[in-house]
Amino acid sequence: MSTKVSALLFFCLIIFSGVAEAKNPENFKVKCATDDSTLELSEHKGKIVVLHFLLKTECPYCLRYTRDYAALAEKDSDVVHVFLKPDSEEEIRKWTAGLDNQGLRDLPKIYRDADAKIADQFKIPDGYKFHGQIVHYPALIILDGKGSERFRYVGKSNSDRMAIKDFEEKLGSIKSGKAK
16 A cells, blocks of 8 residues: 555544544423423433424324324333424424324324424434425434434335334334344
């Protein structure tokens, strides 16, 4: 290997060794858009937390997805499902009115991710064109009891969501300690 190539490789190694790996936020606090409650991530240490990043604006897939995961959430109190939507409180309240609560004890709480700041902190890609807007892609992130990310699913479109069956398998492997 030439001296110039070796020097270049050494230079790149020094530069990239100083670049820290991107890290998710350890804590955030959000307000529910439909009542006065709040959720603070740090209050759920010891539990698995599933962050659901919903699309901005109207989306029938988001309604069905939220309802299905809310039903699943009612079955397992050791897992906290957090539904995040970047719309205004008024828009979220209007959108929530379309949720089907059949078979649910309560409608799920939808928290406002103002200006998609939490989505940005978790590095959810944006650039998805939807209803004439550029928005973040739909995503699901599973955090373990210590708050470390264990799994991430980012959809390619409004209809590309993690199926409940696949989620349950992934969650089972995380709970058993077998997930990578």
